[in-house]
Amino acid sequence: MPGLRRITSVLLLAATLGSATFLGGTASAKDLFVVDLVNEPSSLDPQKQWNPDSYYVYRNVFDNLITRNDDGKIAPQIATSWDYKSPSEVVFKLRSDVKFHDGEKLTAEDVAFSVTRIIDPAFKSPQISQFNKIKSAAVTGENEVTITTDGPYPVLLAQLVKLSIVPKHAVEKAGDDAFNAAPVGSGPYKFDRWDRGSLVALARNADYWGDKGPFEKVEFRAVPDAATRLADLQAGNADLIVTLDSDQAKQLESSASAKVLSALTERIAYLKLNPTLPPLDNAKVRQAVAMAIDKQGIVEGLLGGFDKPASQMANDTYFGYVPDIKNVAFDPEAAKKIVEETGAGKTKLSFATSPVFDQRIVQALAQMLSDVGFTVEIQLTDMAAYLKRAQSEPAQQANLAFGRWSCACQDVDGVLFPLLHSSSSWSSLRDPKIDALLVQARNTLDDKERQQAYNGVAKFVADDVPMVPLYEAAVLYGGAKNLQWQPTANESMFLNRMSWND
Amino acid sequence: MPIFFAKRLFQALIAIFGVMTLIFFLQRLAGDPVLLLVPMDASQADIDRMRIALGFDRPVVVQYLEYIGNLLLFDFGRSYVQNIPVAELIRTRLPYTLMLAGGALVVAFGIGIPIGITLAIRRGKPIARVLSGLVLAGQSMPTFWSAILMIMVFGVWLGWAPPSGARQISSIVMPSIALGLLSMATFARVARTAVLDELEKDYVRTGHAKGLPMRRIIFRHLLRNASIPVVTVSALEIANLLAGAVIVETVFAWPGLGQLTIQAITARDFMVVQGVVLLGAITAIGLNLIADLLYSLIDPRIRMGAGS
Numbered sequence: 001m002p003g004l005r006r007i008t009s010v011l012l013l014a015a016t017l018g019s020a021t022f023l024g025g026t027a028s029a030k031d032l033f034v035v036d037l038v039n040e041p042s043s044l045d046p047q048k049q050w051n052p053d054s055y056y057v058y059r060n061v062f063d064n065l066i067t068r069n070d071d072g073k074i075a076p077q078i079a080t081s082w083d084y085k086s087p088s089e090v091v092f093k094l095r096s097d098v099k100f101h102d103g104e105k106l107t108a109e110d111v112a113f114s115v116t117r118i119i120d121p122a123f124k125s126p127q128i129s130q131f132n133k134i135k136s137a138a139v140t141g142e143n144e145v146t147i148t149t150d151g152p153y154p155v156l157l158a159q160l161v162k163l164s165i166v167p168k169h170a171v172e173k174a175g176d177d178a179f180n181a182a183p184v185g186s187g188p189y190k191f192d193r194w195d196r197g198s199l200v201a202l203a204r205n206a207d208y209w210g211d212k213g214p215f216e217k218v219e220f221r222a223v224p225d226a227a228t229r230l231a232d233l234q235a236g237n238a239d240l241i242v243t244l245d246s247d248q249a250k251q252l253e254s255s256a257s258a259k260v261l262s263a264l265t266e267r268i269a270y271l272k273l274n275p276t277l278p279p280l281d282n283a284k285v286r287q288a289v290a291m292a293i294d295k296q297g298i299v300e301g302l303l304g305g306f307d308k309p310a311s312q313m314a315n316d317t318y319f320g321y322v323p324d325i326k327n328v329a330f331d332p333e334a335a336k337k338i339v340e341e342t343g344a345g346k347t348k349l350s351f352a353t354s355p356v357f358d359q360r361i362v363q364a365l366a367q368m369l370s371d372v373g374f375t376v377e378i379q380l381t382d383m384a385a386y387l388k389r390a391q392s393e394p395a396q397q398a399n400l401a402f403g404r405w406s407c408a409c410q411d412v413d414g415v416l417f418p419l420l421h422s423s424s425s426w427s428s429l430r431d432p433k434i435d436a437l438l439v440q441a442r443n444t445l446d447d448k449e450r451q452q453a454y455n456g457v458a459k460f461v462a463d464d465v466p467m468v469p470l471y472e473a474a475v476l477y478g479g480a481k482n483l484q485w486q487p488t489a490n491e492s493m494f495l496n497r498m499s500w501n502d
Numbered sequence: 503m504p505i506f507f508a509k510r511l512f513q514a515l516i517a518i519f520g521v522m523t524l525i526f527f528l529q530r531l532a533g534d535p536v537l538l539l540v541p542m543d544a545s546q547a548d549i550d551r552m553r554i555a556l557g558f559d560r561p562v563v564v565q566y567l568e569y570i571g572n573l574l575l576f577d578f579g580r581s582y583v584q585n586i587p588v589a590e591l592i593r594t595r596l597p598y599t600l601m602l603a604g605g606a607l608v609v610a611f612g613i614g615i616p617i618g619i620t621l622a623i624r625r626g627k628p629i630a631r632v633l634s635g636l637v638l639a640g641q642s643m644p645t646f647w648s649a650i651l652m653i654m655v656f657g658v659w660l661g662w663a664p665p666s667g668a669r670q671i672s673s674i675v676m677p678s679i680a681l682g683l684l685s686m687a688t689f690a691r692v693a694r695t696a697v698l699d700e701l702e703k704d705y706v707r708t709g710h711a712k713g714l715p716m717r718r719i720i721f722r723h724l725l726r727n728a729s730i731p732v733v734t735v736s737a738l739e740i741a742n743l744l745a746g747a748v749i750v751e752t753v754f755a756w757p758g759l760g761q762l763t764i765q766a767i768t769a770r771d772f773m774v775v776q777g778v779v780l781l782g783a784i785t786a787i788g789l790n791l792i793a794d795l796l797y798s799l800i801d802p803r804i805r806m807g808a809g810s
Contacts, residue, residue, distance in 0.1 A: 124556070198757035228650070407543050418545075
């Protein structure tokens with residue numbers, strides 16, 4: 001049985017290899033800062049994959065062209081300043097004192113390369129939709145890059161906040177795969193090692209040009225189970241953990257060694273209504289849905305008060321937010337009357353959701369709607385099936401769908417355009433007036449004109465109710481008592497904006 | 503013997519091929535992972551472009567033939583999410599799963615067998631009552647619950663072991679116990695029954711009549727005979743331990759194949775799921791094959807019976 005022997009020897013070899021990686025050992029004190037993520041990063045190449053578990057890590061390894069400061073304002077990073085040469089051309093002046101971790105200088109070539117790389121369809125970046133209005137990036141002087149867009153594009157800067165600068169020489173030399181396995185950036189932390197499935201280790205970049213990181217070494221570990229993350233934090237096995245729910249946060253509030261760190265994010269939770277199918281094709285019935293929902297009750301009763309009822313599909317960290325907008329008020333009695341008058345309760349309403357969303361909210365919404373006379377059927381599918389249905393033809397979409405939206409750009413264009421413009425696969429609305437406003441706001445650099453258009457859209461959402469904005473979602477982290485850190489709306493985790501009090 | 507072996511091997515290959523085909527088509531029934539990969543505000547054109555780039559626009563049969571063709575060249579494909587070869591992913595995770603299964607087997611065997619023997623010999627005594635309670639607990643506690651309980655007690659309150667992860671050698675203790683508990687109960691019950699059966703046999707009475715001490719009867723004679731059903735169960739339990747690690751690995755953040763499987767399934771990372779399932783099928787079928795061969799080596803009657 002030579003085959004059997006071979007299998008045995010392969011297994012033995014594997015076990016030996018395993019025990020070799022196993023004996024990693026740990027450092028002591030606060031030289032080592034441990035973060036529990038849900039999953040390991042999908043990718044450390046910042047242009048390949050874009051999800052929180054990945055960018056929590058790689059945003060510390062790479063610098064971006066521009067960034068947002070703790071107040072949420074767009075701020076210089078590699079670019080020191082920028083000018084519109086024409087409505088579709090922006091000239092960026094770059095820092096000249098930035099070095100990559102391998103000692104090479106970061107040049108305008110690297111910036112142009114980074115843009116060109118991510119917009120190349122052959123590179124297959126899932127992020128391409130965030131940058132596909134960019135036509136080209138060219139070096140136009142020493143420490144100067146000019147980015148040309150396909151017509152005026154007001155959201156360019158907000159999108160460029162997400163563009164990391166990769167070193168041209170390293171990427172070209174190593175190839176995409178090897179670069180992903182051992183990335184080289186210019187950020188406050190250097191890549192140290194990646195134990196697949198277990199952790200990514202970073203080391204402090206002592207030569208960083210900006211604010212240096214407070215910890216010598218940092219480990220980002222993959223801990224899928226929320227209860228285990230909480231136990232890690234309480235046992236001191238981790239110093240910062242992500243993605244708590246409100247019950248777990250309450251548990252931490254009484255802890256002596258740990259605390260809750262929370263921030264309102266740019267994610268807006270909403271209930272989407274399908275106005276192409278009866279009975280929700282009647283604006284009055286849609287208003288009745290809005291009247292039936294007690295946002296305050298959801299936020300306080302279910303979410304522990306960390307979140308905030310939303311008046312529109314944005315919050316005040318967005319461009320395009322309308323400060324004083326009038327919503328349909330919570331009024332179950334009036335809703336009941338409308339449902340009775342219109343006979344809307346006779347039709348069964350399908351309500352699409354997926355396990356990634358908080359099912360308590362979904363059930364509460366269904367209950368509130370039933371209370372005023374609607375007949376609601378919750379339809380739970382996995383996320384991929386949910387997304388597919390949410391993006392199909394309006395008639396195939398569910399009557400109601402729960403969702404949480406973030407464009408990670410803090411500009412309402414990234415929310416309203418995909419959800420309401422008739423060309424978008426997410427939209428079940430077919431309204432030429434709204435289409436015109438959205439296009440107008442997207443194609444001008446005049447902030448006033450944009451705001452005016454968005455005022456119109458926000459008013460439409462409030463009155464006509466194509467969706468009910470529910471709440472501004474909070475992000476809940478657990479941190480060790482000694483950790484000083486203020487989470488931000490864009491859910492970044494910049495280590496060099498943290499500090500540690502012993 | 504060679505003909506028997508060749509026949510069995512052929513059957514095994516067909517079974518593996520069947521599993522592979524089934525998982526390939528089942529996964530694709532529910533759509534593709536493209537929508538999970540792109541940001542929420544991606545336009546339809548971007549989604550279509552991504553779909554073409556990953557090859558999901560082609561007929562499923564074409565994708566299947568390509569997959570089979572690559573498999574014959576030992577190319578297991580690439581992860582859509584992590585962008586690295588599946589073989590590489592599995593290679594880094596497999597040692598952890600093997601270690602955990604090994605640890606669990608030590609727990610199951612090392613505790614289960616002595617308990618089983620004690621239960622049989624001390625039947626009706628107080629110690630047997632206590633131990634059978636333990637076996638019952640091992641069998642009835644759901645893993646996700648006993649695992650969390652252990653983490654709270656030993657990881658957080660007592661601080662004896664790290665609550666999760668795989669950074670220290672001591673990290674393996676709790677997951678091994680959590681995973682091994684159910685198998686421990688199985689081993690204990692099988693060993694108890696086997697020993698009880700043997701206790702009735704003539705040779706035991708003869709031993710007593712000869713004046714042999716009980717200890718000697720059990721360790722010299724009885725255990726050898728009682729070991730046959732235990733060996734049979736072992737083969738099944740090893741396969742179970744490898745497969746049952748999914749929950750334990752998730753709760754303890756143990757970076758093995760089980761955790762990888764869950765992540766791959768939720769992300770619809772087809773190639774990774776296929777790779778893991780293929781490995782699981784090969785392991786299960788391989789273990790069965792080995793067990794069959796062992797039987798026929800031990801007992802020639804089984805070999806002849808298999809020909810029919």
